[in-house]
Amino acid sequence: MVIPSRLKTLSHSPASLLARFPALETVLEAATLFILTAFFLFYGLVPIFGGAGIGLVGADEPRYAQVAREMLQRHDFITPTLWGKPWLEKPALYYWRAMFSFREFGIHDWSARLPSASFAFILVTLIYLHIRRFRRGGQLDAALITASCAGILSFARGASTDMQLAAPFCIGMLGWYAWYETDSKFWLFDLYFFVGAATLAKGPVAPFLAILILITFAGLRKEWSILRRTIWWPGVILYLAMVLPWFIAVQKRNPNFLKIFFLQHNIERFATTRFHHEQAFWFYIPAVLLALTPWAILAIAAFVDAVRGSVAEWRARRSKYHYMGTFRAGDAFPEFLVIWALIPIIFFSFSESKLAGYILPSIPPLTILTGDYLNRMRERGLKSWLLISHAVLTGLLTGFIVLLPLNLQHPETLPPLNAMFAGGMTGFAAAVFILITVYRFGLKRLRIATMTPMVIMLLFLFGIGPFFGIHALANTKRNIALVDITFSARPLAGILDRITPPGGGTVAVFRVRRDVEYGLSFYRNQRVIDYDQDGVPTQQHLLVVRDSFIDQLRPLLAGRTYEPLFTYPAQNLVVYLVNARQ
Helix, strand or coil, X not given: CCCCHHHHHHHCCHHHHHHHCHHHHHHHHHHHHHHHHHHHXXXXXXXXXXXXXXXXECCHHHHHHHHHHHHHHHCCCCXXXXXXXXXXXXXXXXXXXXXXXXXXXXXXXXXXXXXXXXXXXXXXXXXXXXXXXXXXXXXXXHHHHHHHCHHHHHHCCCCCCHHHHHHHHHHHHHHHHHHHHHCCHHXXXXXXXXXXXXXXXXXXXXXXXXXXXXXXXXXXXXXXXXXXXXXXXXXXXXXXXXXXXHHHHHHHHCCCHHHHHHHHHHHHHHHCCCCCCCCCCCCXXXXXXXXXXXXXXXXXXXXXXXXXXXXXXXHHHHCCCCCCCCCCCCCXXXXXXXXXXXXXXXXXXXXXXXXXXXXXXXXHHHHHHHHHHHHHHHHHCCCHHHHHHHHHHHHHHHHHHHHHHHHHHCCCCCCCHHHHHHHHHHXXXXXXXXXXXHHHHCHHHHHHHHHHHHHHHHHHHHCCHHHHCCHHHHHHHHHXXXXXXXXXXXXXXXXXXXXXXXXXCEEEEECCCHHHHHXXXXXXCCCCXXXXXXCXXXXXXXXXXXXXXXXXXXXXXCCCCEEEEEEEHHHCEEEEEECCCC
């Protein structure tokens, strides 16, 4: 029987249809990239995607957000201030972008985080476009692995300078390598422009790391001429035109800027323990592995594979053997990515101050290597133990997220056996789902098999009712509410607002964590008074104290009456009403 041509076309598999219509494949890839990246970076962050999520956490987020708020209120683009005093620890890029976000969307914690989320979105998109242009085949894997790994996903949701450095720095590095392959000045422009932006985010560490990476790459390949050719005077002028105006202006207004910023917050931060962030020398090894979760196992395999290939090429170059017939453009790319990943980790391992965000620029080259590795393994096949290990790691992460709300409610006890069983079975189901999907449909489906439990986890944490209009499911947001009351000052600030409106009364703290102090100050838009630094105010005020320091209030408040109003057990705090001094 003769089948009509139209029915023949309909009988073709989706893969054959994509092969016949490459434009359709491009559209589907772009749609997949946009939808999943937007979900991972913005869901639970902005109101139109499931609400405002968790409030500002840590000491840095509320401080940076408050600095941006004050600069916007003063219409001052030069001097960052915190409660009216110059705050010269960091350059102004984050503050400028947060000011714009505040102006457009209002002053909220989520709008304070938009600069990081938007930069991460741009980074993921440009990774996709770059890999599609120069290493076609692994572009979607590389981009989505970047968007969904814990390091990028978490720092993209932070009101901090870490993503402001990492995203433009990584884009600049990709631009430089594109120039190395094509010798087109168009790509070299990216290096100077985006490293200039990274310099305005955190200072001289950006060009310093870039120079270290390029020198190491040129030295290992014995191509010293690329350093001379990298010095492109239009690019140098562009970099200086971007960076110098603000540095000169802020120094002119604040003569102590160079001392505070360069000496204290660059040299002393690296060389001393003045800022109390000391960690073991090997701190960044587990930090990188956690940042790459759930892709850490595959990232290790990809890194080892790239190192082996780079060493083999290095030995071949040393023996003056050339791959005359088999050498292809781009073989230097894994070597460049390995160097790029290692340099920040090694450099900051020697620093006396260590924070996880410092090595964020090392994560994208590792995720790119992972995407390229998976693309090549589709032909050769992935070893079973690697696939099983990856599935188990994803299952462990899934089980941990399921048990997280219970752990926050009862941090001092183990979850009940039935809860642990439910968490274990959920993780087991996630691992089995990955294995069955890959064995049934091939390695190309590994990314969607891994991201499916991650999507479910985010929906579990942030809730699905408000986003889908299912009001009966609105109570699913209780999980993120538990995280909020445990780590953010926003819920406590809301309670205090009902007792004393913002700006209408004095709030003081005693022996609380810095994140509580700065968080309350931001949410109330009024600096709280610290007993230790500012003394005890004479007027009536609310006092927030950690419960373990209640006994120390007696000598401080001798002759005054004070009574407890309520306890805040999620953060071990007690709130008192302290009457005015007689």
